[in-house]
Amino acid sequence: MIEVNNIHKSFGESKILKGISASFEKGKTSLIIGQSGSGKTVFLKSLLGLHVPEEGTISFDGRISGQMDVKDKRQLRQDIGMVFQGSALFDSLTVEENVMFPLKMFTDQSFSEMQDRVSAVLNRVNLPDAFKKFPAELSGGMQKRVAIARAIVMNPKYLFCDEPNSGLDPKTAIVIDNLIQEITDEYQIITVINTHDMNSVMEIGEKIIFLQDGLKAWEGTSKEIFKTDNESVVDFVYSSNLFKKVRQAYLNEIN
């Protein structure tokens, strides 16, 4: 379990996170939502260790990230898989080399063992024919799948995704959402997704945390988000007419 306890983070004079607490459970897909500037990215980067909170603690299965020595931190990093918004694949490496990179860096496996592992994860993300291609030769959806393959190649305990659907068409976005949820379930990992995509919220949000002005304003499931009377959440999630109608239809149905 990841437990976040009252974290604060500022940049100069501006306070971005003003005391957020949350927990993320194994085998569940948790989503962080909120308007631009609400602190989602800083929150995710704090979980990843790219930002160090001034106050509060973040613990990964009892290991408090701020109190670890360099060796433990390195070990924790190897337990983390990350899918970046723009995929962040290494341009100069092929798909196979990109996915193999963490194995080369952190394991003593032979080349054939690494190839087998790469082949297994690329098959898992339905990309069996892309081994020798470079990232620039792939579509956005394929790049995201390679990024997921690279994130899971080391069998991580924690998977973080920053806007995994950004720039994708709705059909591909659903494929990526489902893939992340299947992997979370299959590998029993803790998945935290930062998203603006309301389809993702409805489809895979087993736990949803709504951030507003650096604070946690609401927490619940995708079912509870239909029924919530929290005005900020309703304004944000149901800002489009389509979603307003969907919500109304749902509420009429259950009443």
Place this chain on the structure above:
Amino acid sequence: MNYIEHVGKYFQMLGQVFKRPQKWNVFKDALFREIEDLGLKSVGIVAFIAFFVGGVIAIQTALNLESPIIPKYLIGFATKRAMILEFAPTFASVILAGKVGSFITSSIGTMRVTEQIDALEVMGINSLNYLVLPKIIAAVFFYPLLVALAIFLGIFGGWVAGALTDLFHSVNYIEGIQMDFNPFLLKYAAIKAVVFAFVIATVPSYHGYYVKGGALEVGRASTQAVVWTSVVIILLNYFLTQLLLS
């Protein structure tokens, strides 16, 4: 950010760069890639410029030696000295600051703005060590060879210019280049090559690594990197000359 802060941050960066590589096999692969990108791919431009600069020095010297009492072997001697002392180590380095410096800044800067550096950090990799150390080692070991090649081709270019223009005789030119050979001058050229190689690898890396924004900022950082690398080379050239030759 003022200049002193930049200098401090640059040395902090070097502190992270000079750490033991996390995996020697990965480091070796990166080193060979950098030798190709920074060294082998620069051979053509350095050879081309050195050859013609050597030719021009020989022609200019010949045209300006009008007095019959000045011996003609001075043309070969002047070409050799100019190539060893300044043109090969300094001129080639300023050219490489443009070619290699902009490549380093734009490649590292693009990695920064596309979150590839964040990806390395999240994996637990010391990104500065992984990205910059192979560049420094490749440059520091390969550039003295490039400078040696430039010296040879510059002197050869001077000889070819004489043969083509009939401004001086080959025998006189060869006598000039063999005259008063001082091995320390080659050491001086090698020292300058090593120091300038270090600057060419690190200053553009600094500009690329700490870039913020998008494509426009990467472009600006590349320009700044070339300017600052050239400025640092010119200043160090002055101090090294004072230190080693006076």
